[in-house]
Amino acid sequence: MSCKPQSFYLLTCKARHTRCDEKKPVCSDCERLGLECRSSEFISHWGPIDQPSSSTTSTIFPSAAAEVDDRGAAPPPLDPPTSTWDIFRLDLPGLKSSSASAHHTSSEASSQSAASAASSSVGMFQPKIPPASPTAIPLTPEMVYLLDEYRRGLARWMDIFDHNCTYQREIARRALSSELLLPCICAFTARQLSLSPSGEIWTPVATNYYARALNLLIKTLNSSAPQENTLSAVILLSSYEVLAAEGQEHRRHYEGAMKLIYTQGISARSFGLDRANFWIWVRHEITVSIMNETPLQMSPKYWNVTWRKGETEEDALGNQILWLVGRVVDWVYGGNGMLSEYYELLRDAEDWYAGLSDAFRGVKYGELEEDQLRKVHFALPAAAAAIIWYHVLHLLLYAEPVLKDAAYAQNVQEHAMEIINISISDIPNEARCFSIVPLYIAGKHVDGVIKKTRIWVLLDNIQSNLGYHTRSRVQALQQLLEPTHRLEWSDAGSPPLPPEQL
Numbered sequence: 001m002s003c004k005p006q007s008f009y010l011l012t013c014k015a016r017h018t019r020c021d022e023k024k025p026v027c028s029d030c031e032r033l034g035l036e037c038r039s040s041e042f043i044s045h046w047g048p049i050d051q052p053s054s055s056t057t058s059t060i061f062p063s064a065a066a067e068v069d070d071r072g073a074a075p076p077p078l079d080p081p082t083s084t085w086d087i088f089r090l091d092l093p094g095l096k097s098s099s100a101s102a103h104h105t106s107s108e109a110s111s112q113s114a115a116s117a118a119s120s121s122v123g124m125f126q127p128k129i130p131p132a133s134p135t136a137i138p139l140t141p142e143m144v145y146l147l148d149e150y151r152r153g154l155a156r157w158m159d160i161f162d163h164n165c166t167y168q169r170e171i172a173r174r175a176l177s178s179e180l181l182l183p184c185i186c187a188f189t190a191r192q193l194s195l196s197p198s199g200e201i202w203t204p205v206a207t208n209y210y211a212r213a214l215n216l217l218i219k220t221l222n223s224s225a226p227q228e229n230t231l232s233a234v235i236l237l238s239s240y241e242v243l244a245a246e247g248q249e250h251r252r253h254y255e256g257a258m259k260l261i262y263t264q265g266i267s268a269r270s271f272g273l274d275r276a277n278f279w280i281w282v283r284h285e286i287t288v289s290i291m292n293e294t295p296l297q298m299s300p301k302y303w304n305v306t307w308r309k310g311e312t313e314e315d316a317l318g319n320q321i322l323w324l325v326g327r328v329v330d331w332v333y334g335g336n337g338m339l340s341e342y343y344e345l346l347r348d349a350e351d352w353y354a355g356l357s358d359a360f361r362g363v364k365y366g367e368l369e370e371d372q373l374r375k376v377h378f379a380l381p382a383a384a385a386a387i388i389w390y391h392v393l394h395l396l397l398y399a400e401p402v403l404k405d406a407a408y409a410q411n412v413q414e415h416a417m418e419i420i421n422i423s424i425s426d427i428p429n430e431a432r433c434f435s436i437v438p439l440y441i442a443g444k445h446v447d448g449v450i451k452k453t454r455i456w457v458l459l460d461n462i463q464s465n466l467g468y469h470t471r472s473r474v475q476a477l478q479q480l481l482e483p484t485h486r487l488e489w490s491d492a493g494s495p496p497l498p499p500e501q502l
Contacts, residue, residue: 136176142205143186147175150189153466154239156430158280160385161318166276171232178229180220183213184236191243195467206240213237231260231277242284243469254288257281258297267304268319278303279319286326287437293401295334300326314360314382317352321386321393324349328396342397349393362387362422371451376421381431388422388431391415392438399445416446423458433468443477452477 139147151168158167175181187209194202213233220230234256241253260266261281266274282303289296300323311317328345331337353361360383362376378384394415398408419442423435436459443455456477459470 137179137182139176143182146186146189146193147172149193150185153429154189154192156381156428157433159276160430160434161279161315161322161382162276163313163315163382164272164276166273170273170276174229174232180213180216180233181229181236183209183216184233184240187213188236188240188243191240192467195243195463195469197464199467210237210240227260227264231257231264231266232273234260235277235280238284243467245469254281254284258285261298267302268323269304269306279322282322282326286322286329289329289333290396290437290441293333295330296326299330310355312357314380314386317356317360318382318386318389320352321389324352325389325393325396328393332396332400345393345397349390349397353390359383360387364421371448371454373417373421373424373454375425377425378422378427378431381428384422384425384427384431385434388419388435388438391418392441395419395441395445400441412445413447416442417451420446420451420455420458424454429466432462433466436462436468436470436473440473440477443473444480449481452481 151172155165155168155172159165164170171181171185175185187206190202190206190209193199194206214237217230217233217237220227220233235254238253238257245253257277258281261278264274266278268275268278270278285296285298288294303323303326305320305323307320308316311320324345327348331341331345359379362378362383364374364376366375368374376384378387392415395412398404398415399412403409403412419435419438423432423439427435439455439459443452443459446452446455456474459474462468463470
């Protein structure tokens with residue numbers, strides 16, 4: 001007779017990979033074994049770390065506690081927040097003081113820098129007093145594993161256009177002393193792991209860290225203290241929510257980040273972590289706008305960009321192409337763009353490309369395949385990601401929402417093919433994750449069922465290998481085919497394509 005470890009009975013049916021018949025309130029297996037039953041969920045329900053006192057509750061939800069009707073009875077309590085979007089709908093002190101805190105922090109940093117420079121010039125030999133180190137947070141083996149996974153994977157994707165590696169270095173450092181950032185990183189990483197093959201064991205882990213992080217975010221925003229790590233925490237939690245939404249592009253997930261960016265005056269000219277967060281938010285905004293065919297919430301003319309003539313750094317060139325794509329998105333989906341602006345965008349894109357080195361553009365190698373595809377080698381992941389979005393820019397201008405002119409038909413096919421060429425190449429995972437929207441746009445416009453099916457395979461492999469939702473994109477592309485040519489998705493989630501054609 002086999003015995004199961006005691007820890008087995010502490011897990012839910014979901015965590016034990018047991019088939020669940022979803023019977024409410026307790027499924028059949030859990031009822032028979034006397035176990036806790038947890039249904040699947042995209043975004044965690046509220047689960048506070050500790051039991052707050054009544055005074056704490058009234059502070060966190062001031063509007064609910066303060067309002068009283070004519071009969072002297074309090075209204076029904078507000079539902080506890082279940083996402084960052086819910087939190088930023090609350091009237092919290094930290095949201096009002098964000099701008100003042102940001103200016104205070106900036107001024108304080110400037111004065112400290114000036115004082116440091118003065119002391120170095122006047123008293124070179126004065127002993128320096130080291131700043132007090134923040135208290136380190138106790139770590140568990142699980143946290144350490146998730147932090148390592150974060151640095152090896154998600155952080156590299158966040159830093160695709162940031163040679164300073166802000167999310168790999170600065171965020172990783174701050175997480176060890178920030179009780180807010182640490183659960184945000186753990187939640188985001190565990191959620192991404194839960195989407196990989198056999199990764200369901202990470203679902204309850206992600207949910208628990210996410211609930212803890214939401215609680216800490218409310219406490220932070222409920223304070224009048226400087227909001228040092230708040231925007232980074234919101235970016236991480238919003239990224240968790242996008243993964244949890246299973247491919248549904250909802251702008252509301254990043255509304256909190258946008259509010260902080262506005263109130264704190266953060267732009268493309270900001271420095272350090274603020275600058276990194278701004279460009280990560282821009283990438284998400286572009287993705288959502290393209291998928292929903294809507295203009296951006298913040299026009300690129302308000303990004304406060306500045307570009308250096310003759311730029312050669314891959315990350316700066318990558319952000320520059322994002323700025324160009326953002327302008328294109330506004331022109332294409334804004335509905336009132338002028339023809340002169342259209343040709344100006346085409347010229348600006350070609351000027352950007354003309355200034356690139358051959359190494360940045362990529363070098364094709366290997367034999368030409370039957371479908372006229374050929375792999376491309378890039379020196380750095382940022383170059384691969386930037387070039388693939390250069391081709392997306394042209395597809396948007398030529399063919400979205402409809403083909404502008406029959407004369408552009410050949411150009412559309414060429415740019416779609418280049419996106420596939422890059423995607424079949426041996427590019428790093430951080431660049432491959434950046435190819436989801438480009439592949440979707442290419443799949444809409446490339447001719448031939450075989451090429452379209454190849455794009456489906458590439459998208460499906462991203463979800464299977466990296467845990468990013470792509471199958472909703474594949475299903476949307478399949479719906480665009482004529483019914484007589486539509487191929488069915490197999491039960492295993494892979495297109496019915498012979499192996500020799502993959």
